[in-house]
Amino acid sequence: MISIQNRITAFAKLGGFLSQFSTDNIKKIDSIEHNEIFFDGFLHQIKLAHENNSWFTKENVIYSLTKISKLLTVSNLNSFIKSSSLSDISSKNVAIIMAGNIPLVGFHDFLSVLISGHSVLVKQSSNDKHLLPYLAKYLEYIEQDFKGKIIFTEEKLIDFDAIIATGSDNTARYFEYYFKNKPNIIRKSRNSVAVITGNETEDDFIKLSDDVFQYFGLGCRSVSKLFVPKNYNFDLFFKGMYAKKDIIKNAKYANNYDYNKAVYLMSLYNLLENGFLMIKEDQSYSSPIATVFYEYYEDEITLKKKLKQDKEKIQCIVAKDFIEGEVAFGQTQQPSLTDYADGVNTLEFLSKI
Numbered sequence: 001m002i003s004i005q006n007r008i009t010a011f012a013k014l015g016g017f018l019s020q021f022s023t024d025n026i027k028k029i030d031s032i033e034h035n036e037i038f039f040d041g042f043l044h045q046i047k048l049a050h051e052n053n054s055w056f057t058k059e060n061v062i063y064s065l066t067k068i069s070k071l072l073t074v075s076n077l078n079s080f081i082k083s084s085s086l087s088d089i090s091s092k093n094v095a096i097i098m099a100g101n102i103p104l105v106g107f108h109d110f111l112s113v114l115i116s117g118h119s120v121l122v123k124q125s126s127n128d129k130h131l132l133p134y135l136a137k138y139l140e141y142i143e144q145d146f147k148g149k150i151i152f153t154e155e156k157l158i159d160f161d162a163i164i165a166t167g168s169d170n171t172a173r174y175f176e177y178y179f180k181n182k183p184n185i186i187r188k189s190r191n192s193v194a195v196i197t198g199n200e201t202e203d204d205f206i207k208l209s210d211d212v213f214q215y216f217g218l219g220c221r222s223v224s225k226l227f228v229p230k231n232y233n234f235d236l237f238f239k240g241m242y243a244k245k246d247i248i249k250n251a252k253y254a255n256n257y258d259y260n261k262a263v264y265l266m267s268l269y270n271l272l273e274n275g276f277l278m279i280k281e282d283q284s285y286s287s288p289i290a291t292v293f294y295e296y297y298e299d300e301i302t303l304k305k306k307l308k309q310d311k312e313k314i315q316c317i318v319a320k321d322f323i324e325g326e327v328a329f330g331q332t333q334q335p336s337l338t339d340y341a342d343g344v345n346t347l348e349f350l351s352k353i
Contacts, residue, residue, distance in 0.1 A: 001091055002145040007115050008077045010143035015072025017138055021046070021065045034141045042134055049103065049130045054252050056103050060215055061131070063333075064103040071337050072111075080337040081115060084347040089117045092161035092353055097175070099166040100125025102215040104132060108337070109164050109346060114139075116350040119149040121160050162353040164346070183353045187342050191285040192316035192332055193225040195303065198232065200320065200329075205240020207330025211318055212277070213244040214333045216253055217289060220315045220341070221332040224287040226279070226294040227303055238274050248276035257290035285313050315341070 002010075017032050020039065028039050049056045094113045098106030106124070110132065113120040124132065136150045157163070162183040165175045172188040179186070194208060211223040226237075248254050253276075261278060264271050272279045282293040297303040304323055307314065319326040340346055 001117055002143060004081065004086060004115075004117070006143060006145070007117070008074055008081075010139055010146065011072050011077055011111060011115065012074045013142045014135060014139055015069045017042075018065045018069035018072070018135075021062055021069075023059075023062055023066045026062070034138065037141070038134075038138050042138075045130045045134045049128070052130060053100070053127045055216055055218060056128070057250070061103045063214065067334065068104065068107055076337055077115065081347065084116075084345075084351045086116050086347070086351055089351060092118050093121055093159060094118045094350065094353070095121040095123065095157045095160035095163040095165075097123045097157075097163070097165035097167065098125055098128070098132075100127030100129075102219045103128060105219070106166070107132065108341070109166075110136075111337075112346040112350060113164075114146070114149065116347060118350060118353075120151070121157060122150070122152045123154070123157060124152065162350075164349075166341075183349070185342075185344055185346065185349055187344075188312075189286065190220045190313060190315040190342065191224045191287075192221050192318065192327075193227060193285065193307070193314055194223045194318040194329075195307075195322050195326075196226055196228045196232065196237070197300075197320070197322065198229050200236065202236055202240055204320065204329045205237050206243045207240075207328075208237075208318065209241050209244045210330045211316075211332040212241065212292060213247055216247070216250070217287075217292075219333070221335065223316075223318055223332060224292060225285050226292060227297050228294055230296050230298065232296070234272055234279065237279075238272075238277075241274065241277055245276055253290060256288070260288045260291055285310070 013033060017038065020027060020029055020032060028035060046058060046061050049061055050058060096106060096109045096113065105128065110120060110122065133152050140146045140150065163179050164185045165179065166187040167175060169188050172186050175186045192211065194211065208223065215222060217224060248257065257276060261273065264278065264280065269280055276290070278291045279294050280291060281295065283295055284293055287293045307317060307323065316327045316332045317323055317325065318329055318332060320329065
């Protein structure tokens with residue numbers, strides 16, 4: 001088995017490779033190992049990812065790569081594993097069924113399995129199939145002992161000891177039945193919410209626009225629902241959202257905006273909108289693209305109870321000094337390695353299978 005430190009070193013070098021693909025600029029660094037083999041090829045994979053899925057714009061893919069590269073440092077990885085007992089693990093085959101809603105959304109599970117010392121069997125979404133296999137090849141060049149421990153498949157999953165599967169609420173029910181005899185983590189649909197008290201500044205809402213619009217709102221950490229006080233005036237909210245006005249220049253987003261607006265108007269729903277975002281009063285958590293739902297609350301105590309009752313549906317709560325575990329405005333798309341999806345400690349699960 002590869003030693004823990006060798007695994008950490010390999011992923012840190014992968015982080016170095018990814019640091020060349022930054023939101024500031026894309027620049028080839030001569031000192032990065034195996035760049036002559038992988039740099040140009042990865043640029044091509046970024047292009048293919050967009051051609052395969054038009055939601056995966058170059059900007060969104062690069063944003064995801066930048067966030068991952070900043071996490072993959074020796075210091076961060078050492079902190080990540082320190083609370084888990086990984087030294088005595090017997091290597092198992094762990095399957096991962098990945099979602100495809102945002103670029104490299106399954107990377108954290110992939111990292112967790114390999115850093116734990118297990119082998120990984122990956123079934124990707126057809127919406128996100130280009131980037132991770134290429135990065136896996138880079139890992140195998142950096143650390144030869146990873147060869148044979150990383151397998152991608154499009155076939156039915158066989159020969160695995162445990163599974164991590166992510167899907168919709170409907171597919172999760174299927175997963176729970178189909179994998180009931182294996183150690184498993186089954187992830188369902190979740191959405192993120194923001195609690196507005198009326199004490200926010202325009203700068204808070206500019207930051208919130210990142211939480212709403214990054215990845216076109218397709219991530220589970222994207223804010224799709226607001227809780228606002230009775231008779232709340234949305235003027236300052238829309239003023240902050242205006243920072244992302246150029247999103248309507250994306251043709252696919254604009255088509256969704258036009259379609260959903262037409263549906264709402266034909267249904268005679270009351271809407272507030274600014275030309276690129278609609279807000280609609282609705283008790284649901286999952287809103288369509290270009291739409292954010294809102295719900296009024298009477299008092300903070302009742303809202304806190306509701307949020308606690310609905311915790312299985314909620315990924316992040318954006319707020320300012322409102323509730324334990326809240327995420328600051330503008331920070332939902334900046335998770336650390338220990339911000340586990342659904343609050344389930346993946347490393348702890350992997351240490352016990």
